[in-house]
Amino acid sequence: MNDSRDPILVQLVSKGIDVGQLQSFIADPDVGAHGWFHGVTRRRTGDKITQILSYEAHESMAISELNRLAREATERFELTRLVIVHRLGIVPVGEASVVIGCSSPHRKQVFAALPWLMDHLKQDVPIWKQETFVDGSSEWVHR
Structure with a gap:
């Protein structure tokens, strides 16, 4: 279990x-639900093949x-711990x-x-994505 008093960890990383480190942050023996989302770079977007995503x-x-x-979110969904890490x-x-x-006493919240x-991250946070495809074209993607 993490001893940190702040139940929230937010980071931008390069x-x-x-x-594994994030799993230990949300660990809590008093809750029954851990939920995760991993957004990963996909190789294909429509009929285009991604070479670089930045x-x-x-x-x-x-x-x-x-x-x-x-x-x-912690208030709205009664989360006990929450971590958000975005790569740049x-x-x-x-x-x-x-x-x-995130973790909470029950699964419905997570x-x-x-x-x-x-x-809300895609709508509100000033992070922009550029896709470069194997054909040499590139585009800024509206999140």
């Missing part, structure tokens, strides 16, 4: 996301907004660009919290 952010604003969302820079195919994990968090 390297691979260590899910993310940029207005980092201070992104951290602030992620913390706001995390606090709101190049994220190779098959690797996670975002990982969200099942409800994960899509709510992803929807």
Whole structure:
């Protein structure tokens, strides 16, 4: 179990996301549900093959907004612990660009919290994604 008093961990990272470390953050012997979402770079988008996927952010604003969302989700869904980690820079195919994990006494809260968090992260947080395809074309993707 994590001894940290703050039940929320929000990070922007430039390297691979260590899910094992995040699992220990949400561990709590008094809860019965852990829920996870791993958003990974897919190889195919429609009929295009992704060569490179990269993310940029207005980092201070992104951290602030992620913390706001995390606090709101913790209250709204009665979460005991919540972690949101988003990767910046190049994220190779098959690797996670975002990982969200949460715990609560019962499964319904974590099942409800994960899509709510992803929807609001994509809508509200100043993080932008650029896809470069094997044919040399690229595009900024509206999240």
